[in-house]
Amino acid sequence: MTRIYSALSLFKEGLAGQTGWKQAWRSPEPKPSYDAIVIGGGGHGLATAYYLAKNHGITRVAVLEKG
Ligand SMILES: Cc1cc2nc3c(=O)[nH]c(=O)nc-3n(C[C@H](O)[C@H](O)[C@H](O)COP(=O)(O)OP(=O)(O)OC[C@H]3O[C@@H](n4cnc5c(N)ncnc54)[C@H](O)[C@@H]3O)c2cc1C
Structure with a gap:
């Protein structure tokens, strides 16, 4: 999905x-x-999630965000 964040839209x-x-993320x-x-x-x-995947190859990571 391509999304454009321009100075005008901001x-x-x-x-x-x-x-x-x-919403810019999947559910x-x-x-x-x-x-x-x-x-x-x-x-x-x-x-943490990014570097677990990038540096340690751990890609089955869930990030739980209450917001
Ligand atoms: C007004 C203000 C201005 C700032 N300006 C700057 C700046 O200019 N430059 C800079 O470098 N730093 C700035 N900071 C500091 C910077 O925002 C923080 O140091 C940084 O965001 C901390 O990141 P964090 O991941 O530890 O915590 P957070 O960014 O607070 O992330 C914690 C996340 O955990 C979630 N969460 C909490 N409890 C739960 C739960 N039980 N279950 C699921 N999710 C949960 C929260 O919703 C939140 O999204 C500023 C801070 C403030 C308050």
Whole structure:
């Protein structure tokens, strides 16, 4: 999915209270099991998931984000 975040769209969304963005991530059904589960999709959580995959080859990772 290609999504364009232009300066104009950022400006317009700023004026509109950030209400017009479409969800940019998938909502897959959870798998029966994972090799790692990361709680929290902030910078640390996403970096943990990314480097587990990139540096350690652990790609069956779930990131659970309450927001
Ligand atoms: C106002 C403000 C301005 C900042 N400006 C800067 C800046 O300019 N530059 C900079 O480098 N840093 C800045 N920081 C600091 C930076 O945002 C934090 O250091 C960084 O986001 C911390 O990342 P984190 O992954 O540890 O936590 P967070 O980004 O807080 O992520 C934690 C995530 O875990 C989720 N979560 C919590 N509990 C649960 C749960 N039980 N189950 C599932 N999910 C859960 C939360 O919803 C959240 O998304 C700023 C912080 C604030 C508050």
